[in-house]
Amino acid sequence: MEQSFYDQVFELVKLIPKGRVTSYGAIAKGLGSGGSARMVGYAMSNAHLAASPIPAHRVVNSSGLLTGKFHFSEPNLMQELLEKEGVVVKDDKIQNFKKHFWDPLVEL
DNA sequence: TTAGTGACCATAA
DNA sequence: ATTATGGCCACTA
Numbered sequence: 001m002e003q004s005f006y007d008q009v010f011e012l013v014k015l016i017p018k019g020r021v022t023s024y025g026a027i028a029k030g031l032g033s034g035g036s037a038r039m040v041g042y043a044m045s046n047a048h049l050a051a052s053p054i055p056a057h058r059v060v061n062s063s064g065l066l067t068g069k070f071h072f073s074e075p076n077l078m079q080e081l082l083e084k085e086g087v088v089v090k091d092d093k094i095q096n097f098k099k100h101f102w103d104p105l106v107e108l
Numbered sequence: 109t110t111a112g113t114g115a116c117c118a119t120a121a
Numbered sequence: 122a123t124t125a126t127g128g129c130c131a132c133t134a
Contacts, residue, residue, distance in 0.1 A: 005131055024116055028130085036130040041115035043131090061116060068115025 005033065009043040010050050012104055016058045019085045020102035021094060023062045030104030045071060057081040064097030 008031050016022055025037040033039065040059070045068075047054035057078040061067045069078040069092065079089045088095040 028116085033130070035117080035128080037116040038114055038129070039116090039131045042113085044115050046132095047115090056115080059115080062118090066115090071115055 005031070005036070005039055006043040006046060006050075009040050010047065010052065010054050013044075013047075013054050013056065013059055014052065015104070015108065016055060016102055017107075019087060019100065021058045021060055021064070021082070021087060021097070021100045022102045022104065023060060023064075025062055026101075026103055026105070027059065030108065041068065044068060048073075055081075058085075058102075060094060060097075064094035066092045066094070 009027060012027055012030055024040040027040045028034060028037045044054070044056050044059060047056045056068065056072070059068070066078050066082075066089065069075050072078050079092070082089050082094065087100050094100060
C-alpha cells in the first residue's frame with residue numbers, strides 16, 4: 001500500500017508525546033526526506049482532512065513560532081492547546097522551546 | 109510534462 | 122533586530 005508523504009507526516013505527528021513539540025524540519029528529517037520541511041507544512045494544511053485527528057499544534061517552525069496557527073479553525077486554538085498541555089507560549093512563540101523539543105530521530 | 113505553490117530553513121545585507 | 126533571496130521537495134492542475 002502506498003503511503004504518501006502526507007500519511008507519513010501524519011503518523012509521525014501523532015506520535016509526538018503530550019506536552020512536547022517538534023519542528024517541520026525535524027519531522028522531514030525523521031522521515032528521511034531531509035530538506036522537505038516545506039512539504040511537512042503542506043501536509044499539515046491537509047491535516048484537517050485526514051481520517052485521524054492530527055495534533056498539529058505540536059508542530060512549529062524551527063524558531064518555535066506558531067506559524068500555522070491561522071490555519072486552525074480558530075487561531076487561538078493552537079496556543080490554547082499547547083498551554084493546556086503545559087507548554088508556555090508567549091507572543092506566538094514557545095518558551096523553553098529546546099526543553100519541549102521532541103526529536104523523532106532521538107526519541108524514536 | 110511543465111508550471112505553480114507552500115503551516116520551511118538558512119544565509120546575507 | 123528585520124527584510125530579502127535562494128534552495129529545497131512533494132503535490133496538484
